[in-house]
Amino acid sequence: MRRALLLAATPGVPVGPNPRVGCVLLGVDGDPVGEGFHRGAGTDHAEVAAIAAAGDRARGATAVVTLEPCHHTGRTGPCTAALQTAGVTRVVYAQADPNRAASGGAQALAAAGVDVVGGVLADEALDLNRVWTFAMERQRPFVTWKFATTLDGRSAATDGTSRWVSSPQSRHDTHRLRALSDTMLVGTNTVAVDDPLLTVRDDHDVALPHQPLRAVMGLRDLPADRRVFNGDAESLRLRTRDPHEALAELWQHERRHVFLEGGPTLAAAFVRAGLVDEVVAYLAPKLLGAGRNAVADLGVTTMVDALELEVDDVSVVGPDVRVRGRI
Ligand SMILES: NC(=O)C1=CN([C@@H]2O[C@H](COP(=O)(O)OP(=O)(O)OC[C@H]3O[C@@H](n4cnc5c(N)ncnc54)[C@H](OP(=O)(O)O)[C@@H]3O)[C@@H](O)[C@H]2O)C=CC1
Numbered sequence: 001m002r003r004a005l006l007l008a009a010t011p012g013v014p015v016g017p018n019p020r021v022g023c024v025l026l027g028v029d030g031d032p033v034g035e036g037f038h039r040g041a042g043t044d045h046a047e048v049a050a051i052a053a054a055g056d057r058a059r060g061a062t063a064v065v066t067l068e069p070c071h072h073t074g075r076t077g078p079c080t081a082a083l084q085t086a087g088v089t090r091v092v093y094a095q096a097d098p099n100r101a102a103s104g105g106a107q108a109l110a111a112a113g114v115d116v117v118g119g120v121l122a123d124e125a126l127d128l129n130r131v132w133t134f135a136m137e138r139q140r141p142f143v144t145w146k147f148a149t150t151l152d153g154r155s156a157a158t159d160g161t162s163r164w165v166s167s168p169q170s171r172h173d174t175h176r177l178r179a180l181s182d183t184m185l186v187g188t189n190t191v192a193v194d195d196p197l198l199t200v201r202d203d204h205d206v207a208l209p210h211q212p213l214r215a216v217m218g219l220r221d222l223p224a225d226r227r228v229f230n231g232d233a234e235s236l237r238l239r240t241r242d243p244h245e246a247l248a249e250l251w252q253h254e255r256r257h258v259f260l261e262g263g264p265t266l267a268a269a270f271v272r273a274g275l276v277d278e279v280v281a282y283l284a285p286k287l288l289g290a291g292r293n294a295v296a297d298l299g300v301t302t303m304v305d306a307l308e309l310e311v312d313d314v315s316v317v318g319p320d321v322r323v324r325g326r327i
């Protein structure tokens with residue numbers, strides 16, 4: 001299972017809405033005879049890739065897989081059928097499939113006479129697909145709200161400028177985090193004021209080959225020549241002010257992880273709706289004294305009602321401090 005977990009964690013995969021999955025096939029004498037991992041929606045599932053690698057040696061084999069084998073036809077066929085056709089007689093999996101559409105594989109295999117064991121290193125498998133699992137259980141994308149603020153809690157100066165609050169090191173770090181998501185999200189006013197690109201770029205400011213969707217939320221019309229609508233990545237207008245509606249639409253587009261980059265108005269709307277699942281704040285050692293608050297009104301009027309973060313990481317990034325936590 002540790003080998004299967006390593007395969008699942010292969011960097012750069014999967015591309016698209018699917019989880020990371022790895023599989024090792026052990027032949028009748030217990031030696032590995034094939035292995036595989038999932039590369040992204042529409043490509044072979046890990047079990048099918050491992051079976052292809054094992055060939056005839058899959059007959060009588062044990063499949064060790066990080067996620068319960070799927071039992072549905074999506075873009076590809078059910079792994080339960082592929083395992084049985086290949087003659088696999090035992091299946092050991094880590095995490096039960098939280099995807100309602102694809103679950104039931106363990107039960108189906110057991111009913112067909114396959115020896116099935118679940119839950120082996122389940123926590124490690126879950127950790128690998130933390131965001132995807134959350135999204136599947138809630139049937140909506142996981143939301144990370146990231147913002148950069150001065151020490152006195154400002155995200156822009158009074159004239160609207162915010163380039164830059166955080167240091168180059170922090171901004172490189174942000175691009176690393178952007179790359180982990182499948183959707184960038186900002187409000188219409190950030191597009192109007194900042195004209196952001198919202199792409200994922202490397203340390204030399206070059207766009208990476210795979211880009212998240214760039215979503216802009218709000219009702220107003222925006223000029224077509226804003227950079228967020230250029231051809232560097234896909235763009236989407238979410239013509240709503242309702243965070244639930246926006247996430248539902250993104251879910252329809254098979255989005256699992258939204259990276260909300262502001263501004264303060266949109267961020268407040270998501271916080272008030274209880275739809276921020278992770279906060280990443282970069283605190284820059286700068287003072288503005290006036291300007292835009294890092295987040296707009298949250299309806300909190302007294303200290304005991306302050307929203308508190310359960311902090312799981314505090315790191316120094318260049319001259320800034322990065323705080324990560326859950327509300
Ligand atoms: N330091 C940082 O990390 C960041 C700083 N900034 C700075 O923040 C400023 C822009 O922030 P801000 O003005 O708050 O803009 P936002 O990007 O939050 O956009 C606000 C607009 O979004 C639309 N909207 C969508 N959903 C809602 C909702 N639920 N409630 C209210 N409005 C909604 C409204 O416009 P509509 O009429 O179209 O519906 C609203 O005017 C700029 O100065 C920018 O530089 C921005 C991002 C990050």
Ligand SMILES: Nc1c(N[C@@H]2O[C@H](COP(=O)(O)O)[C@@H](O)[C@H]2O)[nH]c(=O)[nH]c1=O
Nearest residue numbers: 148162164165166194196197198199261
């Ligand atoms: N000002 C500010 C941030 N602002 C966010 O980054 C967007 C610009 O993205 P791009 O055009 O792709 O570089 C901007 O519109 C806003 O959403 N981010 C930060 O890490 N640090 C900062 O100081």
